[in-house]
Amino acid sequence: MSVLLLLEQTLNGLQLGVTLFLIAAGMTLVLGIMNLVNLAHGSLYMLGAFFAASFTQWTGSFALGVVFALAATALVGLVVEQVVMRRLYARDHLDQVLATFGLILFFNELTKIVWGPIALFVDVPAVLSGRVELVPGAPYPVYRLVVLAAGLCVAISLWWLITRTRLGMLIRAGASNREMVGALGVDIDRLYMLVFALGAALAGFAGALAGPLYVVEIGMGDAILIKTFVVIVIGGIGSIRGAFVAALIVGMVDTFGRVVPQAIGLPAAVAEMAIYIVMAGVLFFRPTGLFAARG
Amino acid sequence: MTRDRRLLFIFGLLAIFALLPLVASALDQEFYIGQVRRVLIFAIAAVSLDLILGYAGMVSLGHAAFFGIGAYVVAILHWHADREVLLFGLVPGTTSSFVTIPLAILVAAALAAVIGAICLRTAGIYFIMSTLAFAQMLYFLFVSLRFNDNDRAYGGDDGLRFPGQTHVLGVIDTDNTLAFYYLVLAVLMLVLFFGHRLTRARFGLALEGIRDNERRMRAIGFSTPRYKLVAFVLSGAIAGLAGALLAFHEGYVSPSLMHWTRSGDLIVMVVLGGMGSLFGPVAGAAMFLLLEKFLPDYTEHWMLVFGPILVLVVLFAKRGLIGLVDRRTDETRGRH
Numbered sequence: 001m002s003v004l005l006l007l008e009q010t011l012n013g014l015q016l017g018v019t020l021f022l023i024a025a026g027m028t029l030v031l032g033i034m035n036l037v038n039l040a041h042g043s044l045y046m047l048g049a050f051f052a053a054s055f056t057q058w059t060g061s062f063a064l065g066v067v068f069a070l071a072a073t074a075l076v077g078l079v080v081e082q083v084v085m086r087r088l089y090a091r092d093h094l095d096q097v098l099a100t101f102g103l104i105l106f107f108n109e110l111t112k113i114v115w116g117p118i119a120l121f122v123d124v125p126a127v128l129s130g131r132v133e134l135v136p137g138a139p140y141p142v143y144r145l146v147v148l149a150a151g152l153c154v155a156i157s158l159w160w161l162i163t164r165t166r167l168g169m170l171i172r173a174g175a176s177n178r179e180m181v182g183a184l185g186v187d188i189d190r191l192y193m194l195v196f197a198l199g200a201a202l203a204g205f206a207g208a209l210a211g212p213l214y215v216v217e218i219g220m221g222d223a224i225l226i227k228t229f230v231v232i233v234i235g236g237i238g239s240i241r242g243a244f245v246a247a248l249i250v251g252m253v254d255t256f257g258r259v260v261p262q263a264i265g266l267p268a269a270v271a272e273m274a275i276y277i278v279m280a281g282v283l284f285f286r287p288t289g290l291f292a293a294r295g
Numbered sequence: 296m297t298r299d300r301r302l303l304f305i306f307g308l309l310a311i312f313a314l315l316p317l318v319a320s321a322l323d324q325e326f327y328i329g330q331v332r333r334v335l336i337f338a339i340a341a342v343s344l345d346l347i348l349g350y351a352g353m354v355s356l357g358h359a360a361f362f363g364i365g366a367y368v369v370a371i372l373h374w375h376a377d378r379e380v381l382l383f384g385l386v387p388g389t390t391s392s393f394v395t396i397p398l399a400i401l402v403a404a405a406l407a408a409v410i411g412a413i414c415l416r417t418a419g420i421y422f423i424m425s426t427l428a429f430a431q432m433l434y435f436l437f438v439s440l441r442f443n444d445n446d447r448a449y450g451g452d453d454g455l456r457f458p459g460q461t462h463v464l465g466v467i468d469t470d471n472t473l474a475f476y477y478l479v480l481a482v483l484m485l486v487l488f489f490g491h492r493l494t495r496a497r498f499g500l501a502l503e504g505i506r507d508n509e510r511r512m513r514a515i516g517f518s519t520p521r522y523k524l525v526a527f528v529l530s531g532a533i534a535g536l537a538g539a540l541l542a543f544h545e546g547y548v549s550p551s552l553m554h555w556t557r558s559g560d561l562i563v564m565v566v567l568g569g570m571g572s573l574f575g576p577v578a579g580a581a582m583f584l585l586l587e588k589f590l591p592d593y594t595e596h597w598m599l600v601f602g603p604i605l606v607l608v609v610l611f612a613k614r615g616l617i618g619l620v621d622r623r624t625d626e627t628r629g630r631h
Binding site for chain 1: 354414417425438439559613
C-alpha cells in the first residue's frame with residue numbers, strides 16, 4: 001500500500017469516525033442518563049438525511065438545508081420523547097427494544113410515504129465540490145474534509161458543553177447517578193427532554209452531512225445503528241469521551257478492514273467482520289467498555 | 296378456572312393445527328397448509344427464544360443468527376452433495392437428513408456457546424447490543440460469501456437454492472405437503488414438551504430465579520453464569536433445528552434469515568403471544584406471520600399501522616395473547 005493511499009484511507013476513516021461519533025454521542029447520553037435503549041435513533045439519522053435533501057432543494061442552499069434539517073430532526077425527537085419515550089424510561093430493556101423496534105417500522109414506512117420508495121441522490125454543494133491536494137499528488141474531496149472538520153467542531157463543542165457548563169454538569173451527574181440528581185431537586189423531566197432532543201439533533205446533523213456522501217434511502221439508519229452500537233459497546237455507556245475514541249477506532253478499523261485484507265490476501269468476508277472482531281476483543285477483556293461512566 | 300381456560304386455549308390451538316390440513320385439502324386450499332407449516336416452524340424458533348427471554352430474562356437481539364445458521368448448514372451440505380465438491384476440501388456433502396439436521400443443531404449450539412461465552416460476560420444493555428452485533432457479523436459473513444472462491448460461492452446475498460426432492464428422516468418427502476406438515480407439528484409438540492419439562496425442573500426454576508434476582512441466586516450458591524450459558528446454548532440449538540426445518544420448507548436460504556430485524560420479529564412473536572408461557576409464542580408466531588401475510592392485502596403501508604400497534608402492546612398489553620385467556624394475578628407472576 002502506497003503512502004498516498006494510506007493517507008487517503010486515514011482521512012476516510014477519520015471522517016467515518018466523526019460521523020459515527022455524532023450519532024453515538026446522542027445515543028450514549030440517552031443510554032447513560034435515561035437508561036433507555038433507543039433502536040429508533042438510527043431513524044433520526046435517516047430523517048436528517050431526507051430533511052436535508054428536501055430543504056436543500058426548497059431553499060437552494062445546502063447550508064440552510066442542513067440547519068433546517070437539524071432543527072426538524074430535533075423537533076421530531078421532542079415529539080417522540082413526549083409521546084413514546086417518556087413512558088418507557090421506567091420500563092425494562094425488553095419493553096424499550098420492542099417499542100422502539102415498532103418506531104423503526106413506523107418511521108421507515110412514513111418516510112416511504114412522504115419521500116417515495118426510491119433512493120435520493122444529493123449533490124455535493126458547488127462550493128465544496130472540488131478536490132484539494134493536501135500533499136502534492138494526492139487530491140482529496142473538499143466536502144469530506146468539511147464533514148471531518150464539522151464533526152470535530154461538534155465534538156469540541158460537546159466537550160465544552162459537557163465539561164464547562166451547568167447543563168453539562170447535570171448530564172454528567174445524570175449519567176453516573178440519575179436518582180441522586182432527581183433527589184437533589186433537578187427537573188429530571190426537562191433534563192431528559194433536552195438530552196433526547198440534543199441526541200436527535202446530532203443524529204439529524206450526521207444524516208444531513210452524510211447525504212451527499214452516501215445514498216439517501218429508507219433503512220439507511222438501520223445499518224448505521226448497528227455500527228453505533230459497536231461504538232457504544234467499545235466506548236462504554238454514558239461516556240462521550242469513550243464514544244469519541246471508539247468512533248474513531250471503528251471508523252479506522254472499518255475503513256482499513258476493507259483495504260488491508262485484500263492487500264494481504266485474506267478473504268473479503270473479513271472486511272465486514274473486522275469491527276465486530278474488535279468489539280469481541282474489547283468485550284472479552286473489558287466487558288463494560290473502555291471508558292464506562294458507571295462503575 | 297383460569298387453568299381450565301389456559302388448557303382450553305392450548306388444546307384449542309393444537310386442535311386447529313392438527314385438523315387444519317385435513318380441512319384445507321378437503322376444500323382444495325392446499326396453499327394454506329404451506330403457510331401454516333411456516334407458522335409452525337417459526338413457532339419453534341419463538342419457543343426457543345422464550346426459553347431464554349421469558350424464563351431467564353436474557354434479551355437476546357441476535358437469535359436469528361442461530362435460526363439462520365441451522366438453515367445454512369442444511370443448504371450448504373445439500374449444495375456440496377449436489378456438486379460433489381468436498382466441504383473444506385475434506386468432507387463430502389450429504390442430503391441425508393439423519394446427518395444434516397443433527398449437524399444443524401450442533402453447529403447452532405456451538406455458535407451459541409461461543410457467542411454466549413462472550414456476551415454473557417456482560418449484562419443489560421451491553422448484552423442486547425453485543426448479541427445484536429454478533430448476529431449482524433454473521434449476517435455480513437454470509438452476505439459476502441459470494442465470489443470468494445469459485446467453488447465455494449454460496450450465493451452471497453442472493454441466497455442459496457438447493458435442488459428439490461428431499462427426504463426428511465428417510466421417509467418423509469418434503470414435497471409431500473401433508474406428511475411434512477405433520478412432521479413439523481410433531482417437532483413443535485416435542486419442543487413444547489421438552490420446554491414444559493425443562494421449565495418445571497430444577498434447572499428451569501433456577502433460571503427464573505436468575506431472572507428475578509441474579510445476585511440472590513449467586514448468594515445461595517448457584518453458578519449463575521453456567522446456568523445462563525447452558526440455557527443460551529439449548530435455546531440456540533432449538534433455533535438451529537427450526538432453521539433446518541425452514542430450509543427444507545423453502546428449499547432456499549438467504550442471509551436475510553439472519554438479519555437483525557428477523558431477531559426483532561422473533562422477540563415480537565414471543566411478546567405478542569406472552570413471554571414465559573411456552574405456548575404464548577406459538578400463538579404469537581401465528582398472529583405475527585398471519586398479519587405479515589394478510590395486512591399488505593389491505594394497505595401497502597401496513598408497517599405504518601403495525602409499528603404503533605407494537606408500541607401500544609408494549610405500553611398496555613404486556614402479557615400478550617396468553618394474558619387474555621390466563622388472568623393470573625400479577626403477584627403470582629412476579630415481575631410482570
